[in-house]
Amino acid sequence: MGTMSKVCLEDIRLAYQRIKLHVHRTPVITSQYFNEQSGRQLFFKAENLQKTGSFKARGACNCVLSIKERNPLVSGVVTHSSGNHGQATAYAARVAGLACTVVVPRGTSEVKADAIRSYGAELIYCEPTPLSRHETCAAVAAETRAAVVHPYDDYDTIAGQGTIALELLEQVPDLDAILVAVSGGGMISGIATAVNELRPECKVIAVEPDGKHLGPSLRAGRRLWLDPPRFISTLADGCTTQQCGRLTFPILCRLVEPTVLTVTDDQMAAATRRFWQRAKHVIEPSAGMVVAAALSDQLPAELRRVGVVLCGGNLDLDRLPWLSAGGAAPHALG
Amino acid sequence: MGTMSKVCLEDIRLAYQRIKLHVHRTPVITSQYFNEQSGRQLFFKAENLQKTGSFKARGACNCVLSIKERNPLVSGVVTHSSGNHGQATAYAARVAGLACTVVVPRGTSEVKADAIRSYGAELIYCEPTPLSRHETCAAVAAETRAAVVHPYDDYDTIAGQGTIALELLEQVPDLDAILVAVSGGGMISGIATAVNELRPECKVIAVEPDGKHLGPSLRAGRRLWLDPPRFISTLADGCTTQQCGRLTFPILCRLVEPTVLTVTDDQMAAATRRFWQRAKHVIEPSAGMVVAAALSDQLPAELRRVGVVLCGGNLDLDRLPWLSAGGAAPHALG
Numbered sequence: 001m002g003t004m005s006k007v008c009l010e011d012i013r014l015a016y017q018r019i020k021l022h023v024h025r026t027p028v029i030t031s032q033y034f035n036e037q038s039g040r041q042l043f044f045k046a047e048n049l050q051k052t053g054s055f056k057a058r059g060a061c062n063c064v065l066s067i068k069e070r071n072p073l074v075s076g077v078v079t080h081s082s083g084n085h086g087q088a089t090a091y092a093a094r095v096a097g098l099a100c101t102v103v104v105p106r107g108t109s110e111v112k113a114d115a116i117r118s119y120g121a122e123l124i125y126c127e128p129t130p131l132s133r134h135e136t137c138a139a140v141a142a143e144t145r146a147a148v149v150h151p152y153d154d155y156d157t158i159a160g161q162g163t164i165a166l167e168l169l170e171q172v173p174d175l176d177a178i179l180v181a182v183s184g185g186g187m188i189s190g191i192a193t194a195v196n197e198l199r200p201e202c203k204v205i206a207v208e209p210d211g212k213h214l215g216p217s218l219r220a221g222r223r224l225w226l227d228p229p230r231f232i233s234t235l236a237d238g239c240t241t242q243q244c245g246r247l248t249f250p251i252l253c254r255l256v257e258p259t260v261l262t263v264t265d266d267q268m269a270a271a272t273r274r275f276w277q278r279a280k281h282v283i284e285p286s287a288g289m290v291v292a293a294a295l296s297d298q299l300p301a302e303l304r305r306v307g308v309v310l311c312g313g314n315l316d317l318d319r320l321p322w323l324s325a326g327g328a329a330p331h332a333l334g
Numbered sequence: 335m336g337t338m339s340k341v342c343l344e345d346i347r348l349a350y351q352r353i354k355l356h357v358h359r360t361p362v363i364t365s366q367y368f369n370e371q372s373g374r375q376l377f378f379k380a381e382n383l384q385k386t387g388s389f390k391a392r393g394a395c396n397c398v399l400s401i402k403e404r405n406p407l408v409s410g411v412v413t414h415s416s417g418n419h420g421q422a423t424a425y426a427a428r429v430a431g432l433a434c435t436v437v438v439p440r441g442t443s444e445v446k447a448d449a450i451r452s453y454g455a456e457l458i459y460c461e462p463t464p465l466s467r468h469e470t471c472a473a474v475a476a477e478t479r480a481a482v483v484h485p486y487d488d489y490d491t492i493a494g495q496g497t498i499a500l501e502l503l504e505q506v507p508d509l510d511a512i513l514v515a516v517s518g519g520g521m522i523s524g525i526a527t528a529v530n531e532l533r534p535e536c537k538v539i540a541v542e543p544d545g546k547h548l549g550p551s552l553r554a555g556r557r558l559w560l561d562p563p564r565f566i567s568t569l570a571d572g573c574t575t576q577q578c579g580r581l582t583f584p585i586l587c588r589l590v591e592p593t594v595l596t597v598t599d600d601q602m603a604a605a606t607r608r609f610w611q612r613a614k615h616v617i618e619p620s621a622g623m624v625v626a627a628a629l630s631d632q633l634p635a636e637l638r639r640v641g642v643v644l645c646g647g648n649l650d651l652d653r654l655p656w657l658s659a660g661g662a663a664p665h666a667l668g
Contacts, residue, residue: 027361048614049614053614273651276616276651277616277651280382280383280387280615280616280617280647281614281615281616282610282611282614282615282616283614313614317607317610317611317654317656318656318657320651320654322651322652323652
């Protein structure tokens with residue numbers, strides 16, 4: 001707890017200078033309907049409109065451009081990702097003029113695989129386990145001398161994601177809280193780092209899919225997850241990693257509220273559909289998860305002005321979450 | 335052809351003053367992807383983000399507020415609509431503090447019916463023919479002394495829709511053309527009236543669903559449609575009225591390009607899906623129809639900077655157009 005974090009606001013400011021020509025300054029959406037439904041003022045940061053359709057473009061661009069700055073002769077980059085980070089790394093490599101290989105687990109939707117290929121990256125399939133992903137990625141790196149772009153457990157990636165908070169606190173300076181989806185923890189680490197220095201009175205609150213069990217580890221200040229690391233089964237396909245990273249977890253323990261908001265598949269499917277219906281924005285289930293948290297009674301009443309990070313808008317439009325979710329009856333969701 | 339139109343830019347400016355507190359100044363969306371696909375600069379006017387989810391809020395607010403200005407003691411308003419104009423009139427009546435009855439054809443989706451009720455309006459069902467709609471609406475008006483809010487064939491409605499162009503030409507002053515969906519013709523009449531005075535070199539181009547046959551009438555300068563008026567079968571459920579109005583048609587003949595862009599169901603389903611996928615905005619098939627036109631080779635190559643009015647974003651999210659359209663194979667559409 002006493003250790004200094006290895007990433008600070010200055011790193012995030014430098015990241016912003018590095019990436020700002022290659023990413024969008026995404027708008028903040030407000031909605032009278034959702035304000036009335038939640039009884040708060042909600043400010044939706046629309047990373048679904050970000051380059052490549054998710055916030056991951058920020059971290060990937062910062063990481064890849066930093067790699068190239070440090071080693072202009074690097075041969076290429078490699079990463080592993082179930083989707084959004086893969087697209088983002090492929091995009092970042094194209095921006096940097098580097099070759100890119102993306103390791104994806106078998107079962108990744110064709111829509112996401114095609115999107116990664118569309119940025120010029122090469123795909124390699126592995127088994128759908130965290131171990132296989134890491135091993136395959138390391139093997140490619142060893143063989144091709146490509147640099148690894150970690151999806152979350154890398155200070156450059158974290159600093160890139162932190163630029164979301166730089167923008168959001170300029171767009172809405174007086175927030176009481178920001179709600180952020182957590183998977184490996186890269187986005188929330190970056191956001192919490194920026195918020196802690198820019199507006200320490202603003203709470204950063206983690207939102208997780210049912211089955212992640214972040215809360216006990218966060219409150220204990222140590223990793224209570226069972227090894228080996230596993231993926232959890234959730235509609236939030238951007239949030240399937242159960243354990244936070246070795247670099248991100250200490251940042252969460254230091255800077256994120258100990259109470260975690262947990263969302264079920266049915267709740268996130270309903271909230272995703274409701275956001276499409278009323279706000280007319282396509283968001284993915286991981287973002288709908290955060291919308292559900294913003295509408296939840298679990299959120300303390302004294303938080304009046306709340307930022308809601310809509311992490312992305314990538315999903316298979318032929319398989320909508322509310323048409324595949326277990327018990328979600330359409331007429332109860334509108 | 336020599337007759338003066340009964341609506342002019344000044345009416346549209348007055349409409350804007352009347353309604354601006356009650357409607358959104360909608361943003362203009364740009365997309366590198368759609369620019370590359372079309373080979374032009376496209377500027378999407380996002381009326382899907384308008385109050386009630388469609389541009390109809392503009393015309394309805396101007397019409398209802400004008401009625402109340404002229405007759406402060408009016409008992410209420412009544413209209414007939416398959417959906418968007420019904421929601422918009424219900425909203426406008428609530429803004430004006432008036433009772434509202436909406437006549438809807440049997441077969442209107444429950445999603446749209448519920449949306450109309452949610453603004454406090456009463457629904458009355460009629461047969462799904464233009465004649466039955468008019469007769470039922472007239473009967474309600476005679477019985478309750480409510481004023482009729484026509485969906486398109488009313489100069490106040492037309493002036494309200496024209497405010498789209500006031501905003502768009504402020505947001506993007508140097509457009510070569512604006513593409514507008516046509517049903518009864520209220521929106522394109524208002525837009526063409528504003529454009530003709532503000533930027534006469536900008537072409538206003540009609541986009542229609544297959545089966546409407548606007549082109550021959552427009553080029554002949556007279557109504558060649560077969561009576562009685564009928565609805566056409568199209569995915570563009572906001573554009574089912576075959577004949578333009580008695581007030582709108584002469585305005586179209588005077589101010590709209592004689593070449594009409596015609597879009598099939600499969601084309602509009604594909605374009606709607608592609609817009610959701612890439613621009614992350616929920617638009618309805620009538621808006622997807624205009625996106626399809628913007629991507630079409632039918633559009634003259636010299637039109638470089640093109641406004642595309644996304645008329646609305648209301649649809650049943652449990653029945654997506656690309657999952658119900660005849661021959662639209664998902665993988666060909668991405």
